[in-house]
Amino acid sequence: xxQGKEVENPESRFFAVLMAAAKLPGVRIHREAYLxxxxxxxxxxxxxxxxxxxxPAAAGITVELLDKVANESIRYExxxxxxxxxxxxxxxxxxxxxxxxxxxxxxxxxMLRIAQKLAYLYSWPELFSDEGGDVDDATKGMLxxxxxVMFGTxxxxxxxxxxxxxxxxQVAKELPxxxxxxxVVYPMVKKVAKYLGVKMTTQSFAKGVxxxxxxxxxxxxxxxxxxxxxxxAKRLKKHLAGLPLADPSHQASEGDVVxxxxxxxxxxxxxxxxxxxxxxxxxxxxxxxxx
Numbered sequence: 189x190x191q192g193k194e195v196e197n198p199e200s201r202f203f204a205v206l207m208a209a210a211k212l213p214g215v216r217i218h219r220e221a222y223l224x225x226x227x228x229x230x231x232x233x234x235x236x237x238x239x240x241x242x243x244p245a246a247a248g249i250t251v252e253l254l255d256k257v258a259n260e261s262i263r264y265e266x267x268x269x270x271x272x273x274x275x276x277x278x279x280x281x282x283x284x285x286x287x288x289x290x291x292x293x294x295x296x297x298x299m300l301r302i303a304q305k306l307a308y309l310y311s312w313p314e315l316f317s318d319e320g321g322d323v324d325d326a327t328k329g330m331l332x333x334x335x336x337v338m339f340g341t342x343x344x345x346x347x348x349x350x351x352x353x354x355x356x357x358q359v360a361k362e363l364p365x366x367x368x369x370x371x372v373v374y375p376m377v378k379k380v381a382k383y384l385g386v387k388m389t390t391q392s393f394a395k396g397v398x399x400x401x402x403x404x405x406x407x408x409x410x411x412x413x414x415x416x417x418x419x420x421a422k423r424l425k426k427h428l429a430g431l432p433l434a435d436p437s438h439q440a441s442e443g444d445v446v447x448x449x450x451x452x453x454x455x456x457x458x459x460x461x462x463x464x465x466x467x468x469x470x471x472x473x474x475x476x477x478x479x
Contacts, residue, residue, distance in 0.1 A: 198385025199378060205388060206331065209296035210316075210323050217304040219314045226257050226309065243311035245436045251429055254309050258429070261305045262421045269298040269417050292388065295417075302421045303334040310434040312355070313362050329368040329377040336380035337427050338420035339387075345427055347376040352433040 209215060220240050227236050227244070230253055238247035244254060304315055315327050323331075330351065336344025350373055354364045367373045428434060 198388075199382040200385070201388060202332070202381045202385035203328065205293055205296055206300075206328065206335075207323060208293045209300055210331075212293065212297045215297040215300050216316045217301060217308070219304075219308045222305060223308055226261065226305070230257060243313075243433075244309060245311040245434055248436045250436065251434055254434065255425070255429055258306055258309050258425050261309075262302060262418070262425065265298060265302045265305070266418045266421065269295070298417065299335060299338065299420070300331065303331060303338070303424060306421070306425050306428055307334070310428040310431065312352075312428075312433070315363075324365075326363045326365040326368040329374065330363055332377050332381050332384070333373070334424060335384055336376075338424045339384065340423060341380060341383070343376055344380050347373045347380075348427065349431060352428075352431040356431075356433040 223240050223244070224236055227239060227249070231239070231247075231249060235247045235249060239249060307315065315330065316323065333344050333348050333351070337348055351364060351367065354367065364371075364373075368377065
């Protein structure tokens with residue numbers, strides 16, 4: 189009985205989809221490889237080296253330049269996910285039982301890809317320890333908050349800003365695990381996960397309708413993906429770009445680098461449910477994407 193309740197729990201449902209998406213081929217972005225590729229046409233070799241070893245902000249790369257590079261990545265990911273979403277709408281109603289659950293994970297996979305790219309550009313540390321390993325709780329919590337920002341919740345904005353402040357102040361090279369797993373930020377992670385899990389359920393019917401009619405469903409599916417994915421990516425970009433962590437002038441000295449753990453603080457955030465803005469999510473079927 190307990191197991192059944194866990195399956196029906198919106199929070200558990202969201203985490204299950206998140207973990208499934210994180211295991212898809214090509215979803216995890218290697219920080220060093222991505223930064224080297226994304227900055228190659230815009231920065232010197234020395235700037236790229238320091239961006240990889242420390243962070244783009246520590247390398248003195250301006251937010252204006254990072255915004256330009258971020259827009260390039262957003263355009264690439266949006267074009268990819270929209271085209272594949274349209275293709276996913278073609279099979280029609282007979283294929284619905286097989287395509288809808290997988291498509292949801294694939295769409296979340298593309299959200300994960302752009303979240304990682306934007307995080308690395310704006311000086312966040314490596315999120316995944318390796319390509320095929322399990323996702324630790326701190327990373328799972330941070331990705332959940334990134335998704336919350338993409339969906340427009342101010343509470344997630346506050347929580348992401350809190351974590352960014354910890355990283356900026358201490359030049360930490362890994363996420364603050366205590367704050368994300370049982371500290372000041374953890375309650376927000378749970379609330380945002382619950383909200384996202386509910387959205388996945390309430391919007392599943394709309395996903396099915398858009399796919400039920402061949403050809404027309406393809407147009408609707410691809411169009412809805414373009415209309416939702418792009419603004420969500422831009423929302424996360426705007427928030428990350430505005431944090432002190434991304435600003436070269438706020439960087440601490442290299443001697444202040446710590447292991448990323450922080451002292452827990454007692455601080456409350458406004459309830460997520462009261463501040464979340466509705467944002468459509470649509471299904472998408474994709475091929476293993478490239479960086």
